[in-house]
Amino acid sequence: MIHGVRGVVVRFDGVLIDSCHAAYAAWQHEFVREGLHLPIDYWGDLFDRHPGPGCDEQLLRLLRQRVADPDQIRDDHLDRVHRRRRRIESALRLRPGVVAWLREASDRGVRMFTVSDQAAGSLTRELDRLGVGRFFERVLSFGAGGAEEFYRDAPRQADIDRSELVAMEDTGHGVRAARAAGLRCIASPQRASVHALPSAEPGTVIAEPPWMSLSDALGALAGSRRAVPRPAAGTDTGARVSASLGALALGDALGKMVNKRSLHQLEPDTVNALSLLETGGEPPADCVFTGCVTDDTVLLLALVDSVVDDGRVSRDAYERVLRSLNPRGGRQIYQLKSDASDLFVALDGNTNGCVPRCAAVAYTTPSTNLGDLCYDALKVATLTHGGHEALFTALLFAVIAAAAVDGEPVQSVRERLPGLYRPLTRLAGGGADVADLVQGSLDRLDRIDSPHVYLDVLEGAVGMAMAARSSVVSAICLGLSGFSFPVTLAALMRRQAHWDLDSTAAVYAGLAGAFQPSEVPALWVGRIERHSGRDFGKLAASLVEMRRAPVVPA
Incomplete structure (x- = not known):
């Protein structure tokens, strides 16, 4: 079985061999004899409207209309056309890629049937000539009732439930017949029908064997690219965005408080503050934990404001903001500020600075x-960072954050990640080695049940330095760990070396807040809101409204 499909009914004429082109070539020969041209798309449209003998009658009528002496076009022209068509068909080979599909079906236990207007004995001989008879369980016939009637009865003949049986057709009328009978359909176009097959219709996918595997075609038919995930009960999207935004700012603020100090350099005030966070206590006095944030949150909130004001992610609007605001540090921002070109694209930068701001993109765009x-994330990341490692991690963070906001469980996201690495590295212009670091670190997680142990592993393996391949890799893996948020965040602040913990914590907390919104301590986030004069709940409401009904500029 592949994607819930147990059986496939394949039309022999058109899907396995290009018999439609044989019919067209036979008629084209007659038109050329008379100095006329018969376009293949015209023939294809005519065949779609008048399948079978009706098409021949229409073409014979057309030929008589176009020649100087209609009487010279006699009925025996049809016999000549049919003889020529049979000669051409007898030399046809299988269409490219068909054998690979048949082998894949055989290997995966999908039962295959073929159907034709031909008699069963003739069709069996043709299959043997082509060397594929062994792949088909039964040879079926359309019969006098035509394709739609056959497809209505096909589940009974195949002894397969209608929902688990798929038709494979090559023409518009064949697809319509299968769909009218309630079967899903793979449309495999041949030269005469490629322009006329219906696109984007429910229950139908267009796929050509040389370019897609059977599994991919059936997956597209099943909608296996993933449905919109159902949010967890009791937690709406707005709550996840608000929690993610607040948690990101909290991680940033705590990292600023620790300020690149190692565990052994932390004084009792900071140690006590982390203990309060870990045990669910209230934040310490303002003179210990002020709620002040760094450039990670400042640049994120600047993008959030820009997105809310414009109703979309506008690179130009965000660039104007970045050129004017106080970024609170960051060499990459000042490179932008000092550039006077009409279009600025960062030439370098493999640090983590472009990653946290991509949360704003995730808040406004569903993961589906x-x-x-991805392209909105690139729009805002490339204003300051041009290194492929930074861009890859920014894309990966945005994709994971959007899935978390959608309510997708963390385990589901982890299982999907390997399939995303290749397209994301193509978009970023590189980053495969960073993808290997992420996956290798996630693979270790399966054998670890403590955030403290996992943090030690990450610290030793990839570290938490400013480089995106270090801090962002650790942060993403922590965000996908599912460990208790307060415990993990406090443990992250207690490291053995002098790391860039504000950015690491911001990226981690942005993910963890979306995955585990109920674990974000409201009093701690409230301290940051008061210090910054921002209401994360109101910002989240505006962002989620855009997520539901994006504004398209005129």
């Missing part, structure tokens, strides 16, 4: 809109 999500 991966194309928009």
Whole structure:
């Protein structure tokens, strides 16, 4: 079985061999004899409207209309056309890629049937000539009732439930017949029908054997690219966005408080603050934990404001903001500020600075809109960073954050990641080695049940330095760990070396807040809101409204 499909009914004429082109070539020969041209798309449209003998009658009528002496076009022209067609068909080979599909079906236990207007004995001989008879369980016939009637009865003949049986057709009328009978259909176009097959219709996918595997075609038919995930009960999207935004700012603020100090350099005030966080206590006095954030949150909130004001992710609007605001540090921002060109694209930068701001893209774009999500993330990341490692991690963070906001469970996201690495590295212009670091670190997680142990592993393996391949890899893996948020965040602040913990914690907390919104401590986030004069709940409401009904500029 492949994607819930147990059986496939394949039309012999057109899907296995290009018999339609044989019919067209036979008629084209007659038109050329008379100095006339018969376009293949015209023939294809005519065949779609008048399948079978009706097409021949229409073409004979057309030929008589176009020649100087209609009487010279006699009925025996049809016999000549049919003889020529049979000669051409007798030399046809299988269409490219068909054998690979048949072998894949055999290997995966999908039962295969073929159907034709031909008599069963003639069709069996043709299959043997082509060397594929062994792949088909039964040879079926359309019969006098035509394709639609056959497809209505096909589940009974195949002894397969209608929902688990798929038709494979090559023409518009064949697809319509299968769909009218309630069967899903793979449309495999041949030269005469490629322009006329219906696109984007429910229950139908267009796939050509040389360019797609059978599994991919059936997967597309099943909608296996993933449905919109159902949010967890009791937690709406707005709550996840608000929690992610607040948690990201909290991680940033705590990292600023620790300020690249190692565990052994932390004084009692900071140690106590982390203990309060870990045990669910209230934040310490303002003079210990001020709620002040760094450039990670400043640049994120600047993008959030820009997106809310414009109703979309506008690179130009965000660039104007970045050129004017106080970024609170960051060499990459000042490279942008000092550039006077009409279009600025960062030439370098493999640090983590472009990653946290991509949360704003994830807040406004569902994870099922991966194309928009990734290109919007690139729009804002390339203003300051041009290194492929930074861009890859920014894309990966945005994709994971959007899935978390959608309510997809963390385990489901982890299982899908390997399939995303290759397209994301193509978009970023590289980053395969970073993808290997991420996956290798996630693979270790399966054998670890403590955030403290996992943090030690990450610290030793990839570290938490400013480089995206270090801090962002650790942060993403932590975000996908599912460990208790307060415990993990506090443990992250207690490291053995002098790391860039504000950015690491911001990226981690942005993910963990979306995956585990109920674990984000409201009083700690409230301290940051008061210090910054921002209301994360109101910002989240505006962002989620855009997520539901994106504004398309005129």
